[in-house]
Amino acid sequence: MGLVIQKFGGSSVASPELIRSAAAVVASCKAGGQRPLVVVSAMGGETDRLLGLARETAGSPSRRELDMLLSAGEQVSVALFAMALREAGCDARSFLGSQVRILTDSVFSKAHIREVETSRLRAYLASGGIPVVAGFQGVDAEGEITTFGRGGSDTTAVALAAALGADECQILTDVDGIYTTDPRVVPEARRLSRITFEEIIELASQGSRVLQIRAVKFAGKYNVPVRVLHMSGRGAGTLISFEEPGVEAPLVSGIAFSRDEAEITLVGVPNRPGAAAAILGPVSAARIQVDMIVMNAPRDGCVDFSFSVDRADYAQAMDLVRAAALELGAADVLGNDAVAKLSVVGVGMRTHAGIASHMFEALAAEDINVRMVSTSEIKISVLVADKDIDAAVRSLHRAFELDQPAGRRRT
Amino acid sequence: MGLVIQKFGGSSVASPELIRSAAAVVASCKAGGQRPLVVVSAMGGETDRLLGLARETAGSPSRRELDMLLSAGEQVSVALFAMALREAGCDARSFLGSQVRILTDSVFSKAHIREVETSRLRAYLASGGIPVVAGFQGVDAEGEITTFGRGGSDTTAVALAAALGADECQILTDVDGIYTTDPRVVPEARRLSRITFEEIIELASQGSRVLQIRAVKFAGKYNVPVRVLHMSGRGAGTLISFEEPGVEAPLVSGIAFSRDEAEITLVGVPNRPGAAAAILGPVSAARIQVDMIVMNAPRDGCVDFSFSVDRADYAQAMDLVRAAALELGAADVLGNDAVAKLSVVGVGMRTHAGIASHMFEALAAEDINVRMVSTSEIKISVLVADKDIDAAVRSLHRAFELDQPAGRRRT
Numbered sequence: 001m002g003l004v005i006q007k008f009g010g011s012s013v014a015s016p017e018l019i020r021s022a023a024a025v026v027a028s029c030k031a032g033g034q035r036p037l038v039v040v041s042a043m044g045g046e047t048d049r050l051l052g053l054a055r056e057t058a059g060s061p062s063r064r065e066l067d068m069l070l071s072a073g074e075q076v077s078v079a080l081f082a083m084a085l086r087e088a089g090c091d092a093r094s095f096l097g098s099q100v101r102i103l104t105d106s107v108f109s110k111a112h113i114r115e116v117e118t119s120r121l122r123a124y125l126a127s128g129g130i131p132v133v134a135g136f137q138g139v140d141a142e143g144e145i146t147t148f149g150r151g152g153s154d155t156t157a158v159a160l161a162a163a164l165g166a167d168e169c170q171i172l173t174d175v176d177g178i179y180t181t182d183p184r185v186v187p188e189a190r191r192l193s194r195i196t197f198e199e200i201i202e203l204a205s206q207g208s209r210v211l212q213i214r215a216v217k218f219a220g221k222y223n224v225p226v227r228v229l230h231m232s233g234r235g236a237g238t239l240i241s242f243e244e245p246g247v248e249a250p251l252v253s254g255i256a257f258s259r260d261e262a263e264i265t266l267v268g269v270p271n272r273p274g275a276a277a278a279i280l281g282p283v284s285a286a287r288i289q290v291d292m293i294v295m296n297a298p299r300d301g302c303v304d305f306s307f308s309v310d311r312a313d314y315a316q317a318m319d320l321v322r323a324a325a326l327e328l329g330a331a332d333v334l335g336n337d338a339v340a341k342l343s344v345v346g347v348g349m350r351t352h353a354g355i356a357s358h359m360f361e362a363l364a365a366e367d368i369n370v371r372m373v374s375t376s377e378i379k380i381s382v383l384v385a386d387k388d389i390d391a392a393v394r395s396l397h398r399a400f401e402l403d404q405p406a407g408r409r410r411t
Numbered sequence: 412m413g414l415v416i417q418k419f420g421g422s423s424v425a426s427p428e429l430i431r432s433a434a435a436v437v438a439s440c441k442a443g444g445q446r447p448l449v450v451v452s453a454m455g456g457e458t459d460r461l462l463g464l465a466r467e468t469a470g471s472p473s474r475r476e477l478d479m480l481l482s483a484g485e486q487v488s489v490a491l492f493a494m495a496l497r498e499a500g501c502d503a504r505s506f507l508g509s510q511v512r513i514l515t516d517s518v519f520s521k522a523h524i525r526e527v528e529t530s531r532l533r534a535y536l537a538s539g540g541i542p543v544v545a546g547f548q549g550v551d552a553e554g555e556i557t558t559f560g561r562g563g564s565d566t567t568a569v570a571l572a573a574a575l576g577a578d579e580c581q582i583l584t585d586v587d588g589i590y591t592t593d594p595r596v597v598p599e600a601r602r603l604s605r606i607t608f609e610e611i612i613e614l615a616s617q618g619s620r621v622l623q624i625r626a627v628k629f630a631g632k633y634n635v636p637v638r639v640l641h642m643s644g645r646g647a648g649t650l651i652s653f654e655e656p657g658v659e660a661p662l663v664s665g666i667a668f669s670r671d672e673a674e675i676t677l678v679g680v681p682n683r684p685g686a687a688a689a690i691l692g693p694v695s696a697a698r699i700q701v702d703m704i705v706m707n708a709p710r711d712g713c714v715d716f717s718f719s720v721d722r723a724d725y726a727q728a729m730d731l732v733r734a735a736a737l738e739l740g741a742a743d744v745l746g747n748d749a750v751a752k753l754s755v756v757g758v759g760m761r762t763h764a765g766i767a768s769h770m771f772e773a774l775a776a777e778d779i780n781v782r783m784v785s786t787s788e789i790k791i792s793v794l795v796a797d798k799d800i801d802a803a804v805r806s807l808h809r810a811f812e813l814d815q816p817a818g819r820r821r822t
Contacts, residue, residue, distance in 0.1 A: 016467035050487065056427035058494035065497070068505050069490035072483040076461065079480035083469035086476070094479050098509070099554055143510055 002167040003125070004029060007039040007135065007157035011174050012231040013077050014044030016084075023084035025172065025233035026130065030090060035125055037160060038092075038132045040081050041153040042073025063108035067137075067147045071097070074134035074153075082132045092130040095121070097137035097145070102156065104138035104146045110287050111138055111146035113155065116163035125164075133160060151212030158215045162222035169219065169226045170237075171211055176230040177238035178203065180402040181255040185393050188403035192238050195253060200240050202345040202379040203256045216240070251348035251355060252400040257393050259340045259386055261291070262314035263372060264321055265306040268331030271298040278328055279305060282320040288313040292341070292374040292381055302331075306372055308383060311337050339371060340389035343381040344396060356380050362399035368392050413578040414536070415440060418450040418546065418568035422585050423642040424488050425455030427495075434495035436583065436644035437541060441501060446536055448571060449503075449543045451492050452564040453484025474519035478548075478558045482508070485545035485564075493543045503541040506532070508548035508556070513567065515549035515557045521698050522549055522557035524566065527574035536575075544571060562623030569626045573633035580630065580637045581648075582622055587641035588649035589614065591813040592666040596804050599814035603649050606664060611637075611651045613756040613790040614667040627651070662759035662766060663811040668804050670751045670797055672702070673725035674783060675732055676717040679742030682709040689739055690716060693731040699724040703752070703785040703792060713742075717783055719794060722748050750782060751800035754792040755807060767791050773810035779803050 006029065008022045029036045050069050054061045061069075078094035085092035100121060104111035121131050135153025138146050148155050154171060161169035177191040178200065195203070197220040201213060211228065219226045219240065229237035269275050276295065283290055292308040309317045314337045325333045349355050359380055363370060368391065372383035384392055397403065417440065419433045440447045461480050465472045472480075489505035496503035511532060515522035532542050546564025549557050559566050565582060572580035587602065589611065594600040606614070608631040612624060622639065630637045630651070640648035680686055687706065694701055703719040720728045725748045736744045760766050770791055774781060779802065783794035795803055808814065 016464055019468055053427055053487070053491055054494060057430055057491045058498040060498075061494040062497055065490045065494045065505060068493075068507075069487055072486040072490075075483040075486065076464070076480055079476045079483075080464055080468045082479075083465060083472040083476045086473055087469040087471075094476055096479075096556075145507075 003035045003037065003164060005039060005157050005161045005164075005166045005169040006036050007153060007169070007171050008041065008081075008231065009153065009171075009173050010041040010044035010047070012044075012172055013040055013081065016080065019043075019077070019080050020084045020087070022172070022231060023081060023088050023090075025231070026085060027088040027090050028233065030130060036130055037121065037125065037164070037166070038081060038085075038130060039135045039153055039157040039160065040074060040077045040132060041135050042070070043077050043080075046073040046076065047150075064144065067108045067111075067145050070147055071134070071137040071145045074136055078132045078134045085130055085132065090130050091128055092132055093124060094132045094134070096134050097156070098139035098143070100133060100160075102138035102159065104140055104148075106140040106142070106144065106146065107287070108144075108146055110149045111140070113138060113148075113159050116159050118163050121160070121164065148214075151215070154212040154215030155218060158219045158222075158224055158226065161224045161226075162218065166224065169224050171226060171228050172231040172233065173228060174231060175228070176235045177228050178240075179254065181393055181397050182257070185257075185390050186255075186397045186403075188397065190403065192253060193236060194239050194241055196347050197240055197242055198347055198378050199253045199345050202343060202376070203254050211240075252344050252346035252402065253348075254345050255342065255393055255396050255400070255402065256345060257340060257342040257389055259389055260311040261308050261339045261341045261383065261386075262311045262317075262335065262337035263306060263308045263339050263383055264314075264317060265304060265334040266321065266325050266328075266330045266332075267304050267334060268302045269305050269325075270329055271301055271303045275303075275328055276305065279321060279324050280307070282324060283309070283317050286316060286320060288317050288320075292372055292383065294372050294374055308339070308341065308372065336371075338386050339383050340386040341381055341383050342389060342392050342396070343379045344400065345379040347378050349378050349380075358399060359396060362395045363392055366391050366395045368395075414446045414448065414575060416450060416568050416572040416575075416577045416580040417447050418564060418580070418582050419452065419492075419642065420564065420582075420584050421452040421455035421458070423583055424451055424492065427491065430454075430488070430491050431495045431498070433583070433642060434492060434499050434501075436642070437496060438499040438501050439644065441541060447541055448532065448536065448575070448577070449492060449496075449541060450546045450564055450568040450571065451485060451488045451543060452546050453481070454488050454491075457484040457487065458561075475555065478519045478522075478556050481558055482545070482548040482556045485547055489543045489545045496541055496543065501541050502539055503543055504535060505543045505545070507545050508567070509550035509554070511544060511571075513549035513570065515551055515559075517551040517553070517555065517557065518698075519555075519557055521560045522551070524549060524559075524570050527570050529574050532571070532575065559625075562626070565623040565626030566629060569630045569633075569635055569637065572635040572637075573629065577635065580635050582637060582639050583642040583644065584639060585642060586639070587646050588639050589651075590665065592804055592808050593668070596668075596801050597666075597808045597814075599808065601814065603664060604647060605650050605652055607758050608651055608653055609758055609789050610664045610756050613754060613787070614665055622651075663755050663757035663813065664759075665756050666753065666804055666807050666811070666813065667756060668751060668753040668800055670800055671722040672719050672750045672752045672794065672797075673722045673728075673746065673748035674717060674719045674750050674794055675725075675728060676715060676745040677732065677736050677739075677741045677743075678715050678745060679713045680716050680736075681740055682712055682714045686714075686739055687716065690732060690735050691718070693735055694720070694728055697727060697731060699728050699731075703783055703794065705783050705785055719750070719752065719783065747782075749797050750794050751797040752792055752794050753800060753803050753807070754790045755811065756790040758789050760789050760791075769810060770807060773806045774803055777802050777806045779806075
């Protein structure tokens with residue numbers, strides 16, 4: 001009997017009725033001869049409700065207390081989910097992160113998993129039970145409750161799949177798979193039946209917010225097959241696999257974009273060893289995710305240094321960077337939080353040239369100005385004004401023939 | 412510096428605003444040179460909201476899962492309370508029952524405390540911090556979350572006071588103390604500045620629902636001084652003390668009553684050893700609290716056996732008793748759930764006779780029929796039709812001159 005991790009996000013468990021539906025999906029997986037283990041997020045809207053209470057209570061709530069507060073959300077949903085499974089005739093039991101136990105470091109709100117103890121879960125699975133594990137939360141060595149940040153339930157699911165050697169980790173969500181791009185922007189977008197880990201990492205980090213990127217990296221590291229499925233359990237979804245793509249693989253698999261970006265540029269930074277570290281060190285110490293980083297070749301002993309961050313982190317990052325700029329003797333700090341990012345992703349890029357020029361031609365044809373560029377082996381990302389993002393995505397989806405069956409997407 | 416436990420009930424922490432007010436009371440206790448430790452219930456209404464979700468999810472939710480679910484309520488309130496204290500400039504930290512740890516048996520929903528570990532709390536208090544402990548919840552030896560039943564936060568407060576050797580355990584609530592009887596029924600009711608543990612136990616169990624009876628018993632056992640105070644922190648409240656009352660003590664301290672009673676009578680039970688145990692055993696195994704128990708002298712080898720229970724437990728108790736009646740060969744089982752109980756309480760009764768007759772005279776003068784009587788050293792309880800309860804309480808409050816200053820209440 002295969003062990004399958006089934007992770008349900010907040011929108012799939014937003015009400016008792018939805019919880020009962022999700023439990024029915026799990027019960028039929030069990031009836032089909034598999035051994036499911038469920039991971040659940042807080043009920044949709046609950047995390048925001050709790051954050052609202054925190055904001056009403058204190059101006060700047062402590063992160064430790066926020067983790068204590070927010071982890072109550074999953075505690076409610078696992079208890080209800082286990083009740084629903086029992087009502088459906090299954091033997092089920094809820095487990096908190098601290099009960100499993102999912103051991104983490106002590107960085108509240110953004111903790112990282114150190115170790116997953118599996119003995120209690122294994123024993124309960126062996127007895128025929130369905131464990132229902134609270135996503136998003138763990139416990140540090142001192143017994144303090146920690147959380148993994150938004151989307152952290154995916155991380156829980158993948159970590160449990162890895163620790164238990166599950167056959168598959170299913171992410172049940174409100175979409176039926178990964179698409180070439182967002183169908184709300186490009187109606188011709190198609191569902192991909194397979195995608196590589198490298199591609200999904202690029203797509204996920206770029207705004208195809210189906211899966212949390214940290215979870216995907218974790219899955220890649222431990223070779224956990226992940227399948228994105230509709231929460232009804234129907235359809236084949238999209239399998240995220242480790243296999244190297246064959247020659248048939250398309251050059252470009254998809255186009256990802258994110259509207260909530262901000263760019264920060266330090267102008268005239270004296271170019272000496274450690275300058276980049278001095279700029280980004282405080283930002284990363286504040287756990288702000290830096291995304292694109294661009295530095296031009298030095299001129300007159302100075303460089304311009306640009307990077308992008310999530311728009312929510314913009315104000316904090318600007319403060320940190322201004323302080324660093326002062327110390328480094330930079331001429332100026334410029335910022336713009338009305339930008340969006342778009343990325344063309346595909347493992348086929350590794351072995352083919354010409355993608356970048358094709359991309360820039362398509363954008364130029366739409367009169368879209370490119371503000372920042374960064375490239376990796378399997379993607380090319382550009383920053384554009386956020387008003388241009390929809391037109392840019394549509395033009396690239398067309399330019400790379402993503403609306404056509406696979407195999408025709410060669411440049 | 413005295414250690415003071417301050418327990419806030421659900422209505423005192425029902426909103427962020429109320430939580431900030433309660434935190435201000437604690438902060439001023441701290442500023443006054445004392446060392447407070449806070450115990451908090453779930454936000455008012457939250458437990459009912461969670462129970463509603465459980466009912467919508469499953470017809471008969473498992474008790475283990477209910478405890479998992481409900482304990483999330485206090486988790487939210489302690490986190491918010493700690494945030495509010497920190498906002499008020501105090502060093503504060505929330506603790507769950509499992510973190511303290513408050514070790515219990517494994518009877519979900521009605522667990523009993525076995526042991527309270529104090530090392531983490533002591534260390535944190537010693538550092539000048541204010542611990543904010545989740546009421547109502549503990550953890551069993553297997554790490555399962557347990558709860559103590561409604562009102563269980565009082566038990567947490569008293570148990571912590573006992574384990575830490577606190578100078579006082581303050582129950583902050585929406586009334587400013589214990590009254591001679593319910594002021595909504597008798598406007599002349601007076602606040603008692605002191606009351607003995609024995610009296611409060613009788614009063615609490617009879618419906619003066621300020622304090623949970625189990626908590627009071629606990630307090631008496633460990634000699635913990637308990638003070639019932641208004642949640643604003645103002646006033647002297649009512650101190651529940653262990654001292655033996657002097658000769659000045661009033662005969663009758665107060666009149667308690669409860670509207671939600673039910674009586675069950677087994678008629679014609681063959682009077683043999685073990686009959687009472689056979690009747691009450693299954694009831695108490697179901698954790699139904701039996702209150703008054705009355706058995707007359709045998710006649711023709713048979714007895715009538717009556718007892719009262721909370722009205723909420725009536726249907727279940729009747730089922731259990733009918734089964735026992737069948738086995739015992741009892742003639743009939745009669746039940747009535749439209750009854751109310753009223754008790755006259757006072758430690759002075761120990762040494763004075765005539766209270767009972769004075770009580771029955773007063774009730775007779777109002778044409779109130781007494782259905783069942785039971786007495787203890789310091790109280791006399793009667794069951795009456797629930798339509799008569801208000802008139803009965805008023806007549807006895809007058810008869811025992813409880814509206815007058817102490818010292819005039821001799822019969």
